[in-house]
Amino acid sequence: DQQVKQNSPSLSVQEGRISILNCDYTNSMFDYFLWYKKYPAEGPTFLISISSIKDKNEDGRFTVFLNKSAKHLSLHIVPSQPGDSAVYFCAAIQGAQKLVFGQGTRLTINP
């Protein structure tokens, strides 16, 4: 039972354009959502998060949007840069810090 789903395994975007990564969840009890970025042969690193009481959180080029009624969140990166090429994981927290991850989306930024 995949509670957090990233339905796009990969995404290719031109440098300078907007990258939009999507994530859906099924558990309405999730109350905190995070995005992690992962380079090959490294551990995931925290990127940005959002509480369920908000619908938007922005940090520089990164913005996360949360639509609770649709159980959907998205990560916008603008403008996209070559260094943004990585695998992005959406994650959700319920209760005692049980962080549940999606399958990941591989983002490739083309020059």
Add this chain to the structure above:
Amino acid sequence: NAGVTQTPKFRVLKTGQSMTLLCAQDMNHEYMYWYRQDPGMGLRLIHYSVGEGTTAKGEVPDGYNVSRLKKQNFLLGLESAAPSQTSVYFCASSLDRRSSENTIYFGEGSWLTVV
């Protein structure tokens, strides 16, 4: 990934062998986790701990045991390794559930192959 250290980084095991992965964190974090990453599956939680002396099962606990005897260490054991346990294992830690910097810090991963 400063602060969370995993050992060993790489290991090849024969089916039926046992081994222990060690995770150490120096951030005084209460919560620690073990995840495995497999292609197309994302990161799945194996076991976690909410404090010294406590452990709990995650999504995929079968075939693994854990111990948290010291706050800074979280050990993951494979009693009898199986090829299905070939994976990349990530340890992580976090301060608490509702801190303003509610982030979880990951180690660099341990690549385990069971033949």
